[in-house]
Amino acid sequence: MATSTLERLNTPPAQTWNYLRINDAVLEVPAIANDPARDYSASVDATPVRPDAHAGLEMGAGDAATAWLTSAATSAASRHTVRVSSDSPQLVEVNLSAGDVTETNVELGPDAEATIVVTASASPADAPSTTGNLLRITAARGARVTLAELVALPDSHQHLDDVGIELGQGASIEVRQYVLGAGTAVLGLAANLAGARSSLTLATRYLARGRERLDLNHVVRMRGTDTRAQVDESGVLDDDAEKTLRATIDLVRGAKGAKGREQETVLVAGDGVVNKTLPVILCDEDDVAGDHGATIGSVSQDQLSYLADRGLTEEDATELFSSAVIDDAVLSAPTGAFRDAALAIARDLLGDQAANDLAEAEASFEPRGGDAR
Amino acid sequence: MTDKLLDIAGLCAGTEDATILHDIDLTLAPGTTHVLMGPNGAGKSTLGHVIMGDPTYRTSAGTISFDGADVTADTADKRSLAGIFLSYQAPVEVPGVPLYSFLRTIAGKRPELKMTSRQFRARVGELAQQLDMDSSYLTRELNVGFSGGEKKKVEMLQLLLLQPKLAILDETDSGLDVDALAVVSRGIEAYRASCDGTLLVITHNTRILERLDVDRTHVMVKGRLVAEGGADLIPKIDREGFEQFEQTGDGDR
Numbered sequence: 001m002a003t004s005t006l007e008r009l010n011t012p013p014a015q016t017w018n019y020l021r022i023n024d025a026v027l028e029v030p031a032i033a034n035d036p037a038r039d040y041s042a043s044v045d046a047t048p049v050r051p052d053a054h055a056g057l058e059m060g061a062g063d064a065a066t067a068w069l070t071s072a073a074t075s076a077a078s079r080h081t082v083r084v085s086s087d088s089p090q091l092v093e094v095n096l097s098a099g100d101v102t103e104t105n106v107e108l109g110p111d112a113e114a115t116i117v118v119t120a121s122a123s124p125a126d127a128p129s130t131t132g133n134l135l136r137i138t139a140a141r142g143a144r145v146t147l148a149e150l151v152a153l154p155d156s157h158q159h160l161d162d163v164g165i166e167l168g169q170g171a172s173i174e175v176r177q178y179v180l181g182a183g184t185a186v187l188g189l190a191a192n193l194a195g196a197r198s199s200l201t202l203a204t205r206y207l208a209r210g211r212e213r214l215d216l217n218h219v220v221r222m223r224g225t226d227t228r229a230q231v232d233e234s235g236v237l238d239d240d241a242e243k244t245l246r247a248t249i250d251l252v253r254g255a256k257g258a259k260g261r262e263q264e265t266v267l268v269a270g271d272g273v274v275n276k277t278l279p280v281i282l283c284d285e286d287d288v289a290g291d292h293g294a295t296i297g298s299v300s301q302d303q304l305s306y307l308a309d310r311g312l313t314e315e316d317a318t319e320l321f322s323s324a325v326i327d328d329a330v331l332s333a334p335t336g337a338f339r340d341a342a343l344a345i346a347r348d349l350l351g352d353q354a355a356n357d358l359a360e361a362e363a364s365f366e367p368r369g370g371d372a373r
Numbered sequence: 374m375t376d377k378l379l380d381i382a383g384l385c386a387g388t389e390d391a392t393i394l395h396d397i398d399l400t401l402a403p404g405t406t407h408v409l410m411g412p413n414g415a416g417k418s419t420l421g422h423v424i425m426g427d428p429t430y431r432t433s434a435g436t437i438s439f440d441g442a443d444v445t446a447d448t449a450d451k452r453s454l455a456g457i458f459l460s461y462q463a464p465v466e467v468p469g470v471p472l473y474s475f476l477r478t479i480a481g482k483r484p485e486l487k488m489t490s491r492q493f494r495a496r497v498g499e500l501a502q503q504l505d506m507d508s509s510y511l512t513r514e515l516n517v518g519f520s521g522g523e524k525k526k527v528e529m530l531q532l533l534l535l536q537p538k539l540a541i542l543d544e545t546d547s548g549l550d551v552d553a554l555a556v557v558s559r560g561i562e563a564y565r566a567s568c569d570g571t572l573l574v575i576t577h578n579t580r581i582l583e584r585l586d587v588d589r590t591h592v593m594v595k596g597r598l599v600a601e602g603g604a605d606l607i608p609k610i611d612r613e614g615f616e617q618f619e620q621t622g623d624g625d626r
Binding site: 327332 | 470
């Protein structure tokens, strides 16, 4: 199969020394192979993308990723624009199987509400492939968005995720990303909090093992006054897994009263793990607050003490954190496809009994944030 | 069964830099309810954490025996599995771990709580209902974004699930509104009723005690147990405060 190399992916706004090899990512991808007959799912009426509709919207994975994804998602069925008005909350569901690449634009009008769910999964029997998700979200005044993403691929597959978000006055978005498996996963997300009092919460949970490689880039531009951003990345790295995280909160001039916080927790469980983080707070305004916190390596002492007081040793605690990433994805699954993909990973890593228990628990208890089904 | 579930003798403990608890003697019989009161900074919470085996504190003298065994050198996880439970004043947030997974794991460490997955789900669902908790809490990350009252309910949920022999409640009533306090009080009553457990209630607020039959009241000042009495000591403290004990030094003990 012919391939091409995408360079300068996931580039953060502020660069650092090149020898750290953290300034960008590189990904080998198929040289545009798309099946126009494939039917990509979207649970709402959709119309074709206007090519210039979102020019200027910053995308998290960068220009090379956006260009490749746009080129790869060539069939009408793989490109959608969904417009949501205040009178009808929408579920936008993007289900990617091996080799699928989609481009989705979700435009929310004033006070509109949407839940967007992206699930990338494949069978170990599928030929190695690259899945891709290009997602643009624009939310007008007072709109509310929930975005849930799951990457649950065998390690013979890779995934490229490129998200751009723009929020108007008082608009809000809650993002939950789960990366449970992929040989290489590159996820970039950029959010422009343009409107006053707009807000973003972003929680990324991951489990990387074997020789899996995870590359994340989160960019939050806080432009509006009194905007709020809470970014929380946490996960477990085992075996020889590699993770790179770039997290930038940019407090732009004029964003008076803005508050941004980024918090990272990494549990290193394997001897061959490579863990790199570049947290950056850019500030060009006086009346703002931005901070970053990190716990890297092991479970924090406070948490260890609490768990010990409930009968868990440090080894038990590490096992709990690893399995909990998968549990969390299953228990918070907003759609059936999301749940099934997470359960497939649970079966593989935790065993049938644990997976069955999780499936029954998921059916018994209301998921966090509600069920979109 | 021993008539002393917890037996602390001559205990001195503190941090690396300072001794906080001085020569503590305290005995709790099975199935009894004890209250530990004292002014802020007296060392009440420290005693709770030392009994639990918190590695932050160092025991320099004395012994702690639990259920007939010397646990002075045991780690907190061993003491927990032996049947000691400490309810936190400020429960810790654990991002990434759903409450359901946490409960399943801590119950799974206790052979006496062995049950099928179906029985476990039914049990935690029933306990959540008893504590006025929506079942969606079970899928949320442990204590993350929970209000003070919600965190205390999660502590009560664990108490009722694990049914420890000894429950130390460290200012469980602090920061609760009237409704949450009523729910927590019901949880404590349910614990006592379900397993005849022993309670050590650390507080300086007597409202949480209104629904409890208190057997003994202990007063701690400056790291020393300075007074001990029956339940009638509580209204006296309510009326007159702790000044009487601070002034008398070692009180009426």
